[in-house]
Amino acid sequence: MEETGIVTDDDNGSGRRRFLIWATGILVSFSGMIVGIPLIGSIIGSSFRTAKTNWITVGDVGALPIGQPVNLKVVDNNVDAYVREPVIRHLWAVKHSNADVTVLSPICTHLGCQFNWNPASGHFECPCHGSIYAADGTVLGGPAPRRLDTLPTRIENGRLFVEWKQFRSGTSDKVPA
Amino acid sequence: MRSGLLRWINERWPLSPFARLALEEEMSGGSSYAYVFGSAALILFMLQVVTGIWQLFYYVPTLGQGYNSLNYLRTEVPFGWLVHGLHYWGANAMVVCVMLHLSQVYIWGAYKRPHELQWITGVFLFLLTMAMSLTGGALPWDKRSYWLVEVASSAAGTIPVVGETLKRIMLGGGVIGQLTLSRFFVLHVAVASGLLLTLAAVHLVALRKVGNAGPWDDGQRKNTGPFWPDQVFKDGLFSAFVILLLVALSIYAPPPFAGMADPLDASYIPKPEWNFLFLYQALKYFPGKLEVIATLGIPLIGTIVLLLPPFVDDSVERRPRKRPAAMAGWVIAVTLFITLTLAGAYSQPEGFAAPQTSQSTPSTSAALSPSADEKAGSGLFKSQECAACHSIGGIGGTFGPDLSGEGTKGRSGQWLADQLHNPKAHNPSSEMPSFAALSKEQIGQLVAFLLGLKEEAPAPASTGLAPSAAAGGQTQSAPAVTGPHGEPGIAVTIIGSPDHGAVLFEDSCASCHGPRGTEMVSNPGSTHGKVPPLNPINRDLFSPDPKTFVGQIDLFLQHGSRPEGPNPRLSMPPFGDTHSLTQQQIADIEAYILNLNGVNRATIHHPGIDPDLFFIIAAFAFSLIVINLWGWWWFNRLGKRKGKEAGE
Known part of the structure; x- marks a missing residue:
């Protein structure tokens, strides 16, 4: 303190001065923390909330061809923070029977590109980095770290419902994004 | 009166000392046009602040309305086109001026003792300028914005350990959403710009504290000249010219209307702005696990290299000719930046190969007779399970269009071959899978088969794609065009x-x-x-x-x-x-x-003044001022010389 020249030495008040300096420091730190920690929390903490998932009505199971992966476009009533509006989603569906449909997320597990079905080879192929998946989603080649993500499905009265979820790309485990 | 008011203020607030701090300096070596880039960067930043605030009167940072609110400003608000144009081009000009300023200071050796702190703050001002450019690019929420955010956050995600956390904080969650745009917005208009303003003040106070470095030659530094008005005039002249240039660019090269952000549109080829192209290009050389070298390594090493000069190079020598290593470093850095930028600008992104133009249209595969081709094509139609989605003559699926009479639809063999190769080439949202794995010959056979389908489908099955329910049956008045019914989208x-x-x-x-x-x-x-x-x-x-x-x-x-x-x-x-x-x-x-049809969708409805006329006025006024000032200066010099001659 002496070097700054703000406080001049004064022999009868040095104990009092030291107290005031410490007290000010503690009060400022307290005020800073009581405001600062919530401020940081409001920015960082909100980033780790997992998105709320929706059940999407896809439609009639009967219309889907058997054994042939089909790209479906569905309307998802999406809730993004405080914005609620319909969003179009692309899904891959493979019907085994009218009671059994596998729905795959359209997002490549490697880096999040959108893959395609190649009917000649009978594989899903990602154009970005060449990941190859079988019709059931298992990895056949390329850099993909895990099988294609399946989405939860439900069939009621011949109508197919899908729960839209997104998963982290690039990891070997299926972790919700 | 004036001095009275000045005294009154000075007794209450130190106006004169502030003015002296801002303007009073004997510059070693005197004023120079070489120094104008720093002040131009400052003036451009002030222009960015003003035009930025003005845009906030109209812009809202939302996914649904951000793009539209900006375009409302650009087309419906008097001079809105100019406010946005100046901000867009001003940002580019500011990046250029900061880079030129950095280069000038480096070449002049002006980072050496006692200017180290100016150099360090300068490097961070450069980084903040780049950060402003990046965060600002997200705000229009057009297609470029969306991919900028996608790529920037993915790049952050590749950083080991903290990457995923960083990415989440950047996006405000797991995926791009409203909170993402809000974050980029606040970083742009408050955080990065506030830091830039503060650091610029530190940078300038340091300049006044230690003075300018002056020419690299010792002898030339002895002659001094005042900052005000000598240098300020040169700065002012250059900045006025830059602003006129920005006006011209806003009018004759307006920022593009890139279309609203659309995550589902796979046909859009994203590329960053010019000042990030070098990084975009560098990313391609480090695939897979090495990606982090480009996303984290290059920016980090680049920053460290930029910060090093005042500490590594501690000689007092400032003449470029005596600093070959330093000059070589500069040439390498600039060459690398320009080469990568140009390579990035002319490159095609991965995974976006141009639609294949198949050679094997039916006419070229002459080896087989058409009927043999068609027969083989018919076999392929079955073996490839085309009928799962397409029907012919009422038999087959209804997922894809009915192919009965495909040969009468006027489509070329090339068109069909392209469709089979890459269905998304004709309709990016097509659900049809690609048959690119078939050989050229097989594609030719399928095309021949399809072109041979002349038979019309039975009437009930004639709807390839069902027309809207409201569209049919209501057209008794027989106008030239049958109007559809419903609300606009x-x-x-x-x-x-x-x-x-x-x-x-x-x-x-x-x-x-x-x-x-x-x-x-x-x-x-x-x-x-x-x-x-x-x-x-x-x-x-x-x-x-x-x-x-x-x-x-x-x-x-x-x-x-x-x-x-x-x-x-x-x-x-x-x-x-x-x-x-x-x-x-x-x-x-x-x-x-x-x-x-000759109509511009982005027509400016309320320009204020017609842009062309505005430019003519501005250019004319600038020319008039420059000519008059030059005339005045020349006349004065002539007068002085005459006076001298008369004196002799």
Whole structure:
């Protein structure tokens, strides 16, 4: 303190001065923390909330061809923070029977590109980095770290419902994004 | 009176000391045009602050309305086009000026003792300028913005350990959403700009504390000259010229209308702005696990290298000729930056190979007779399970269009071959899988088979794509065009990108409306026998006012229409109702169709002053001022010389 020249030495008040300096420091730190920690929390903490998932009505199971992966476009009533509006989603569906449909997320597990079905080879192929998946989603080649993500499905009265979820790309485990 | 007021203020607030701090300095070596880039960067930053605040009177940072609110400013607000144009080009000019300033200081050796802190703050000012450019690029929320955010956050995600956390904090969650745009917005208008302002103040105070470095030659530093008004005049002249240039760019090279952000549009090829192209290009050299070298390594090492000079190079020598290593470093850095930037600018992104142009159209595969080709094609049609989705003669699936009579639809063999190779080439949202794995010969056989399908489908099965329910049956009055019914879609409120619209048009529209909308494709079974051309479009739909024009054609794109006639083979699909095109894509196609008919979708409705006239006035005023000042200076010098001669 002496070097700054703000406080001049004064022999009868040095104990009092030291107290005031410490007290000010503690009060400022307290005020800073009581405001600062919530401020940081409001920015960082909100980033780790997992998105709320929706059940999407896809439609009639009967219309889907058997054994042939089909790209479906569905309307998802999406809730993004405080914005609620319909969003179009692309899904891959493979019907085994009218009671059994596998729905795959359209997002490549490697880096999040959108893959395609190649009917000649009978594989899903990602154009970005060449990941190859079988019709059931298992990895056949390329850099993909895990099988294609399946989405939860439900069939009621011949109508197919899908729960839209997104998963982290690039990891070997299926972790919700 | 003036000195009285000044004294009154000075007794209460130190105005004169502040003015002296800002303006009073004997510059070693005197004023120079070499120093103008730093002050130009400062003046451009002030211009950015003003035009930025002005844009906030109109812009809202939301996913749904960010793009539209900015375009409202640009087309509906008097001088809004200029406010945005100045901000857009001012940002680019500021990056250029900061880079030139950094180079000038480096070449002059002006980072050496006691200027180290100025150099360090300068490097961080450069980084903040880049950060402003990055965060600002997200705000229009057009297609460029979306990919910028996607790529920047993915790059952050590749950083080991903290990457995923960092990415989440950047996006405000797991995926891009409203909170993402809000974050980029606040970082741009408050955080990065506030830091920039503060650091610029530190930078300038340091300049006054230690003085300017002056020329690199010791001898030349001895002559001094005042900062005010000598240097300020030079700075002012250069900055006035730069601002005039920005006005010209705003008028003759306005920022593009890139179309509203659309995550579903896979046909858009993203590329960053010029000042990040070098990083984009560098990323390609480090695939897979090495990616982090480009995303984290290059920026980090680049920053460290930029910070090093004052500490590594501690000699007092400032003449460039005596600092070969330092100069070589500069040349290498600049060459690397320019080479990578140019390579990035001319490169095609991965995974976006141009649509293959198959050589094996039926006419070229002459080895087989047409019937043999068709037979083989028929076999392929079965073995490839095409019938799972397509029906012929009423047999087969209904997922894809009915292919009965495909040979009478006027499509070329090339078109069909392209469709088989890459269905997304004609319609990016096509659900049809690619058959690119088939050999050229096999594709040729399939095409021959398809072109041989001349038989019309039985009447009940004639709807390849069902026309909208409202479209049919209500057309007794027989107008030239059967208008569809329904409400306009969201697309009419969006100013689309005609450039991207052209790409989408080739994919989704040209097969029926002809390339660039010019050709009359035949449509048997309809009264007119042809698909209506779009270029030029039916005069009933045309309007010179872009908003009216868009409102007319939007109904067709949204809800489709069925041409008059007993059994038209082709009808307009309801692209909007079926979501086969997104509203953003429809807006882009509409902007393109307007363009084909000579109407600019982004017409400025309230320019304030006509932009051309505004530029003429500004250029004329600038020229007049410069000529007069020059004349005045020349006359004064002449007078002085005469006086001298008379004195002798």
